[in-house]
Amino acid sequence: MKNDRTDELTLSRRLALTGLGAGMLSSALPFAALGEPEDADAAIRDIFGDGRLNEGKVTVKLPPIAENGNSVAITVSADSPMTEENHVRRMAIISPRNPIAEIAVFELGPRAGKAEVSTRIRMAGTQRIRAVAEMSDGSLWVGSASTVVTLAACVIG
Amino acid sequence: MTIRISAPDTASKGEVIELKAMIQHKMETGYRRDSRGDVVARDVITRFECRYNGELVFASDFHPGIAANPFLSFHTRATESGTLDFTWTDQDGQSWSETHELTVE
Numbered sequence: 188m189k190n191d192r193t194d195e196l197t198l199s200r201r202l203a204l205t206g207l208g209a210g211m212l213s214s215a216l217p218f219a220a221l222g223e224p225e226d227a228d229a230a231i232r233d234i235f236g237d238g239r240l241n242e243g244k245v246t247v248k249l250p251p252i253a254e255n256g257n258s259v260a261i262t263v264s265a266d267s268p269m270t271e272e273n274h275v276r277r278m279a280i281i282s283p284r285n286p287i288a289e290i291a292v293f294e295l296g297p298r299a300g301k302a303e304v305s306t307r308i309r310m311a312g313t314q315r316i317r318a319v320a321e322m323s324d325g326s327l328w329v330g331s332a333s334t335v336v337t338l339a340a341c342v343i344g
Numbered sequence: 345m346t347i348r349i350s351a352p353d354t355a356s357k358g359e360v361i362e363l364k365a366m367i368q369h370k371m372e373t374g375y376r377r378d379s380r381g382d383v384v385a386r387d388v389i390t391r392f393e394c395r396y397n398g399e400l401v402f403a404s405d406f407h408p409g410i411a412a413n414p415f416l417s418f419h420t421r422a423t424e425s426g427t428l429d430f431t432w433t434d435q436d437g438q439s440w441s442e443t444h445e446l447t448v449e
Contacts, residue, residue: 258411282409286375290409293418298401300360300421306404307411309373340373 221311222288227281230288231319231329234279238327240319245278245330247318256310256340264303265320265328269295275302277321284314285340309340345369347442349430354447355422363394363402365430366415367440373408389414391433396446397426422448 231240248262265275274297280290293304302320310316315333322328350364367389374386386408394402401420414432425448433439 262417280409285409286373287407287409289407291407292405294400294403294405295418296401298396298399298421298423299419301419303419304404305415305417307415309409309411 222283222285224283227283227288227317230281231279231317234277234289234292235319235321235327238325240327240329242329244328245318245320247316247330247332249316249332249334251333252335252337253310254337256312256336256338258307259310259334259336260305261308261316262303262305263293263318263320263330265322267302267320267322269297269300269302271297272323274299274323275320276323278302278304279319280306280308281317281319282308282310282314283317285309285311290316310334310336312336312339345440347430347432347440349428349442349444351428351444351446353445354449357422357424357448359422360419361422361446362417362419363428364415364417365392365394365442366413367432368413369432369434371406371408371410371412371414375408387435389432389434392416393429393431393433394418394420395429395431396420397424398429422446424448 244266246264253259263278267275275295277294279292281288282290290308313335315331317331320328346368348366352361355361369389372384372387376384378384388408389406392404402418428444431439431441
């Protein structure tokens, strides 16, 4: 774990939470399981390859604050006419902090009619969730949104 | 296994319709511990598919980051009357399905 300010804050908050009930020993696993932002970059490359990531065209809707990280409503959409010639092939939801960066990959196509998908995700703490869309011409577009999570998934089960 | 589908019964040709699908499933992450401190084994749905008269119109790969009782809202263009088929498959290959009849006028 890197020794920057954000991680120190996380550390003290987590210790406070886990210290209440579970004690120091059991807090070791949630630490080890937490992901790093580099994992998110690697996950995007795993799914979509090495193409250039362009900012824009993709919108992520999340609540500004979530009281419970176990279920947070999210909507991802991409600006596309969704025709045979020009459509979204895939969209992925990526977390820089969850134990597994890849949350979901949606497969769309011209039959989808509209590139907008909603679901509910788990969030292991406050973070900026990214969504990546792969267009029919192969171009990659990324958008993001942040949510402050007061009770993280995994910690409270 | 409870499945809930929300979809229109009728649509006009070419209209983009919203489909909502939810299945009751704990989506156990494999990171949680039980009261004895033992890790609870991962048990997740990994795949969802929606077919429109047999043709795949939307699919999703799920990971443990998807909340319990996976919910999806997505869209399709109404082209012809027929059957929408919703199928979920878990990590062990077990699957659950539900269908919905759509009339296109």
